[in-house]
Amino acid sequence: MQILLTISYDGTNYAGWQRQENAVAVQEKIEDALTSLLYTAHPFERKATVKACSRTDAGVHALGQRASFFADDLKIPLDKLPIVINGLLPQDISVIKAEEVSDDFNPQFDAKQKTYIYNYYNSPFPNPLLSRYSAFVPEKLNITAMQKAAKTFVGKHDFAAFCATGGSAKTTVREIFSCFVVQKGEAIEMCITGSGFLYNMVRIIAGTVLYSGLGKISPDDIGSIIYLRDRRRAGKTMPPQGLVLAQVKY
Amino acid sequence: MQILLTISYDGTNYAGWQRQENAVAVQEKIEDALTSLLYTAHPFERKATVKACSRTDAGVHALGQRASFFADDLKIPLDKLPIVINGLLPQDISVIKAEEVSDDFNPQFDAKQKTYIYNYYNSPFPNPLLSRYSAFVPEKLNITAMQKAAKTFVGKHDFAAFCATGGSAKTTVREIFSCFVVQKGEAIEMCITGSGFLYNMVRIIAGTVLYSGLGKISPDDIGSIIYLRDRRRAGKTMPPQGLVLAQVKY
Numbered sequence: 001m002q003i004l005l006t007i008s009y010d011g012t013n014y015a016g017w018q019r020q021e022n023a024v025a026v027q028e029k030i031e032d033a034l035t036s037l038l039y040t041a042h043p044f045e046r047k048a049t050v051k052a053c054s055r056t057d058a059g060v061h062a063l064g065q066r067a068s069f070f071a072d073d074l075k076i077p078l079d080k081l082p083i084v085i086n087g088l089l090p091q092d093i094s095v096i097k098a099e100e101v102s103d104d105f106n107p108q109f110d111a112k113q114k115t116y117i118y119n120y121y122n123s124p125f126p127n128p129l130l131s132r133y134s135a136f137v138p139e140k141l142n143i144t145a146m147q148k149a150a151k152t153f154v155g156k157h158d159f160a161a162f163c164a165t166g167g168s169a170k171t172t173v174r175e176i177f178s179c180f181v182v183q184k185g186e187a188i189e190m191c192i193t194g195s196g197f198l199y200n201m202v203r204i205i206a207g208t209v210l211y212s213g214l215g216k217i218s219p220d221d222i223g224s225i226i227y228l229r230d231r232r233r234a235g236k237t238m239p240p241q242g243l244v245l246a247q248v249k250y
Numbered sequence: 251m252q253i254l255l256t257i258s259y260d261g262t263n264y265a266g267w268q269r270q271e272n273a274v275a276v277q278e279k280i281e282d283a284l285t286s287l288l289y290t291a292h293p294f295e296r297k298a299t300v301k302a303c304s305r306t307d308a309g310v311h312a313l314g315q316r317a318s319f320f321a322d323d324l325k326i327p328l329d330k331l332p333i334v335i336n337g338l339l340p341q342d343i344s345v346i347k348a349e350e351v352s353d354d355f356n357p358q359f360d361a362k363q364k365t366y367i368y369n370y371y372n373s374p375f376p377n378p379l380l381s382r383y384s385a386f387v388p389e390k391l392n393i394t395a396m397q398k399a400a401k402t403f404v405g406k407h408d409f410a411a412f413c414a415t416g417g418s419a420k421t422t423v424r425e426i427f428s429c430f431v432v433q434k435g436e437a438i439e440m441c442i443t444g445s446g447f448l449y450n451m452v453r454i455i456a457g458t459v460l461y462s463g464l465g466k467i468s469p470d471d472i473g474s475i476i477y478l479r480d481r482r483r484a485g486k487t488m489p490p491q492g493l494v495l496a497q498v499k500y
Contacts, residue, residue: 008377008379009378010378010382086375086376091376092378096373096377125345125346127258128260128341129258129260131342133379
């Protein structure tokens, strides 16, 4: 049977989702917990492996990452499974749901839409209670311009200008279903939902929306930046701590 | 001249506000920064000292702590002072305001009212993005009972039942101006404003409000718990990470 987990984590202390040499990744912590749970009494040295929906970068957070694993046999009821796994995980990673999916389900390719939130903190001085989870912006921002800029990303576009080199995607065309900016006092959120995202795409869009708020890019020019497919015309890549993988829908 | 600072900090990595041996306190970080700023070029080994409004406990956070220091002479304009001090502070402490006060001003005794917020996170599973700043409560809560319980603390009372031993207060009478509970989805906040607070008083009131939400204490009994002055009848002392010193008024 295949089990799909919904996972939240504070990415601050991790080198991202994906397991790697010489650095601690979220995947490793989850796999180690599942190995203890499933194979401690196993006669051979068997190790659990999980496949995730999104490979979040170092320092990026998640409220609704999804990852699945196969189990021959599971004696723990599914509704109790998160509590048991959480007992084997550090405090900055938490499984919030476990559900059974069909064996041919693929957590990456079967995702229909993903929602990311990018958090800015806009105030003359930093707020230590938000600095782990937002990008600090001391300059005055034009929120209306940011809202206008966010809207222009909606639709099916070639996002070559909004993508870092190093990605493995075959095409740079993606569809954005919604993109908007909300202000809650000094906290400003950009919320973006799409069919999928290229490498660093959300952080570059967040940087372009920010540049619109700073007056460095006109929201009216974003259409032509998309059209020209030139990374240098888009905004900067925002730092990882402001980014949260909020939700995945299948 | 005396300068009053408004300071925010994430208390997670500190043994509280007050400077002490064998542990790092917020006061020490602020004093070290001010010593560098004021006395680096001083002919004698002079050290800056600050006097705070509240000695927050280990792990407790602040959005609006106040602390003052004396300076013979200050060449930096007051509105630039926070940025300069922040350059000498770690990321989890931030000065957000500096203002001149009279020499006889006392940041502790001149405080007219203080506001604390206690944050609970009420969900079946923990949220790693909120666990540094809230107490995790997986049980179902009766919010209406919590709101009713909070109200009963308002007024001038002898709070001997809501105070840990070890405090240095001459009287256990305090006045609470307002105390209420608001629910924002899974985040629940208790906001309390008073003339001053006894040792652990906010955390014991937060525990009593929580016990009302769990059905362990009836809100109708809180009046008699106050009257009986018996610590054992009140709720537990909540953990420090949910507590924030939000505001001080002079």
